[in-house]
Amino acid sequence: MRGVIMQAPGEVRVADGAADAPMGRIAVPGSADSPVPGDRLPLAALLVMALMGFILIATETMPAGLLPQIAAGLSTSEGTAGQLVSAYALGTVIATMPAVALTRGMRRKPVFIVGALGFLVANIITAFSGEIALSLASRFLAGAFSGLIWGMLAGYARRITAPKYAGRALAIASIGTPIGLAVGTPLGSWLGTTFDWRWSFGTLAVLTLITALLAAALVPDAPGQAVASRVPLVRILHIPGVAVILAVIVTWMLAHNIVYTYISAYLRSGNLRLSVDVALVTFGVAALIGIGITGAVIDRALRPLVLGSITLFIAAGVVFIIGHESIVAVLVAIVLWGLAFGGAAAQLQTAISMASGENADVANSMLGVAFNVAIFAAGVIGAVVIGNFDGIALPVVMSGLALTALTVAFVGRRTAFPTKP
Known part of the structure; x- marks a missing residue:
């Protein structure tokens, strides 16, 4: 059945059957075969996205509170250890747009999970690395996967939500940012000073794995962007x-x-x-x-x-x-x-x-x-x-x-x- 699917304010397209209609869009009456999201927020899925956001922010800012410990652990200066923050930001700046452009036609859930797993690998490498060069490379990799996830997160949250709740869904999915700023850095600093700085990144790696598993179980899939658009x-x-x-x-x-x-x-x-x-x-x-x-x-x-x-x-x-x-x-x-x-x-x-x-x-x-x-x-x-x-x-x-x-x-x-x- 052919139906008209609302894509965004002021945009429509014709889809051949339900398989072509993106979730998170309301079908115009007459397109009964098109998927229509429920009239409630997909709260569980949005909270998983928020948890991912928390991990991204906490990982980005973590080294700032642990520079003396990281410098001692990697036998380098605090100034050099501080470049772990710069390497993360550089990875985000360089890799984000190419990565998102390359994956924008793919289905959203697999991309999200692959991004989380890539981020997991980067944090594991950082936690066990004994060389500053390897640590900088792993932070660059973490920044790249972070950029991919941030780039798709807003669109993904909106696509799995009815349009009238789109802004609220994005607010919930974004709540991990202030929590990460308020709790992530102090928590990482406490772990690093109480035990060892590697515990901080190890904890983030465990949280990332949990998030990937929750995403696989709770976050619905959505299609990528159509070629024509x-x-x-x-x-x-x-x-x-x-x-x-x-x-x-x-x-x-x-x-x-x-x-x-x-x-x-x-x-x-x-x-x-x-x-x-x-x-x-x-x-x-x-x-x-x-x-x-x-x-x-x-x-x-x-x-x-x-x-x-x-x-x-x-x-x-x-x-x-x-x-x-x-x-x-x-x-x-x-x-x-x-x-x-x-x-x-x-x-x-x-x-x-x-x-x-x-x-x-x-x-x-x-x-x-x-x-x-x-x-x-x-x-x-x-x-x-x-x-x-x-x-x-x-x-x-x-x-x-x-x-x-x-x-x-x-x-x-x-x-x-x-x-x-």
Whole structure:
């Protein structure tokens, strides 16, 4: 039977039978043979994706809290050990878009599981490696598989969910990010200092294996992108709204990571008796609340949500500047920061998925690259800032970049962050 299948807002295609109709799309009346997802969120599957996101974030940031232990274990300097973070980011930047483009026509579940297993192998190698060169190679490999998974995650979550819940599904699938930031790095640091740094990566490897098994059991499959709807990588940048969203991602993420990476330097600038661990956990808890708020309203008010989040983010930067010598003021700023940033990943993934339509997987791979470019650049720019100025300069840069992001998002009212979906 031939039926008309909704692909994305404003797009339709004709499918020959149920086998051609992607899950997560609602069939128009008259196409009874087309699969229609239930009227409930596939919560178990989305939580598996969230767990994978947690592992990706925890793996990416883990070395930052264990540099002395890793350097001693690999008989190298802390500076060289710190390149484990850079190697991960480099793997993501270089491999993400080619990997996603190569696999976008394949069925989603096998790609997801293969990506998780590849990530598992990379963490196992890191846990047992005795050579810095091998460790750097394994981190590069982990970054590459991370980019593949991040690139497909948003589109996959939306495809297995009824369109009216698509934004909420993405918010749930993204919840692993703030949890990873709040819990992953401190937990890994505790494991590494209490036992050995290899235990941290070994624990992540075990969690990755569990996630792959849960995905095999609980996550439904979905088809890849149809050949007829594929757009070459370069042309995706020309899809209305995509370039604007990527510009917002780079400026907003750069603003965030400059302070997040060098939060200790900022805290020292005000002589505050506030530990980095407490600051990051406070941020993470607030971020969880932020992603909850995002999940509740994202399907109805994406544009106001994005503009409001960036505005609140700027307010946090201002409080950081004005109250840098007050623990109460700084904690208030951290809470505002977490609330504003918690839902950022879901908001931006939803925006770029809506703008790019059937090319959402490749567009989201560009989103992942933009994130990692911002992380890499934040490390460099932040080092320059604290090397030439006091830590109080960090939220000044944060606020200026966020104001730029707000301006770009406000201007993109037609295609990037439309007034009406």
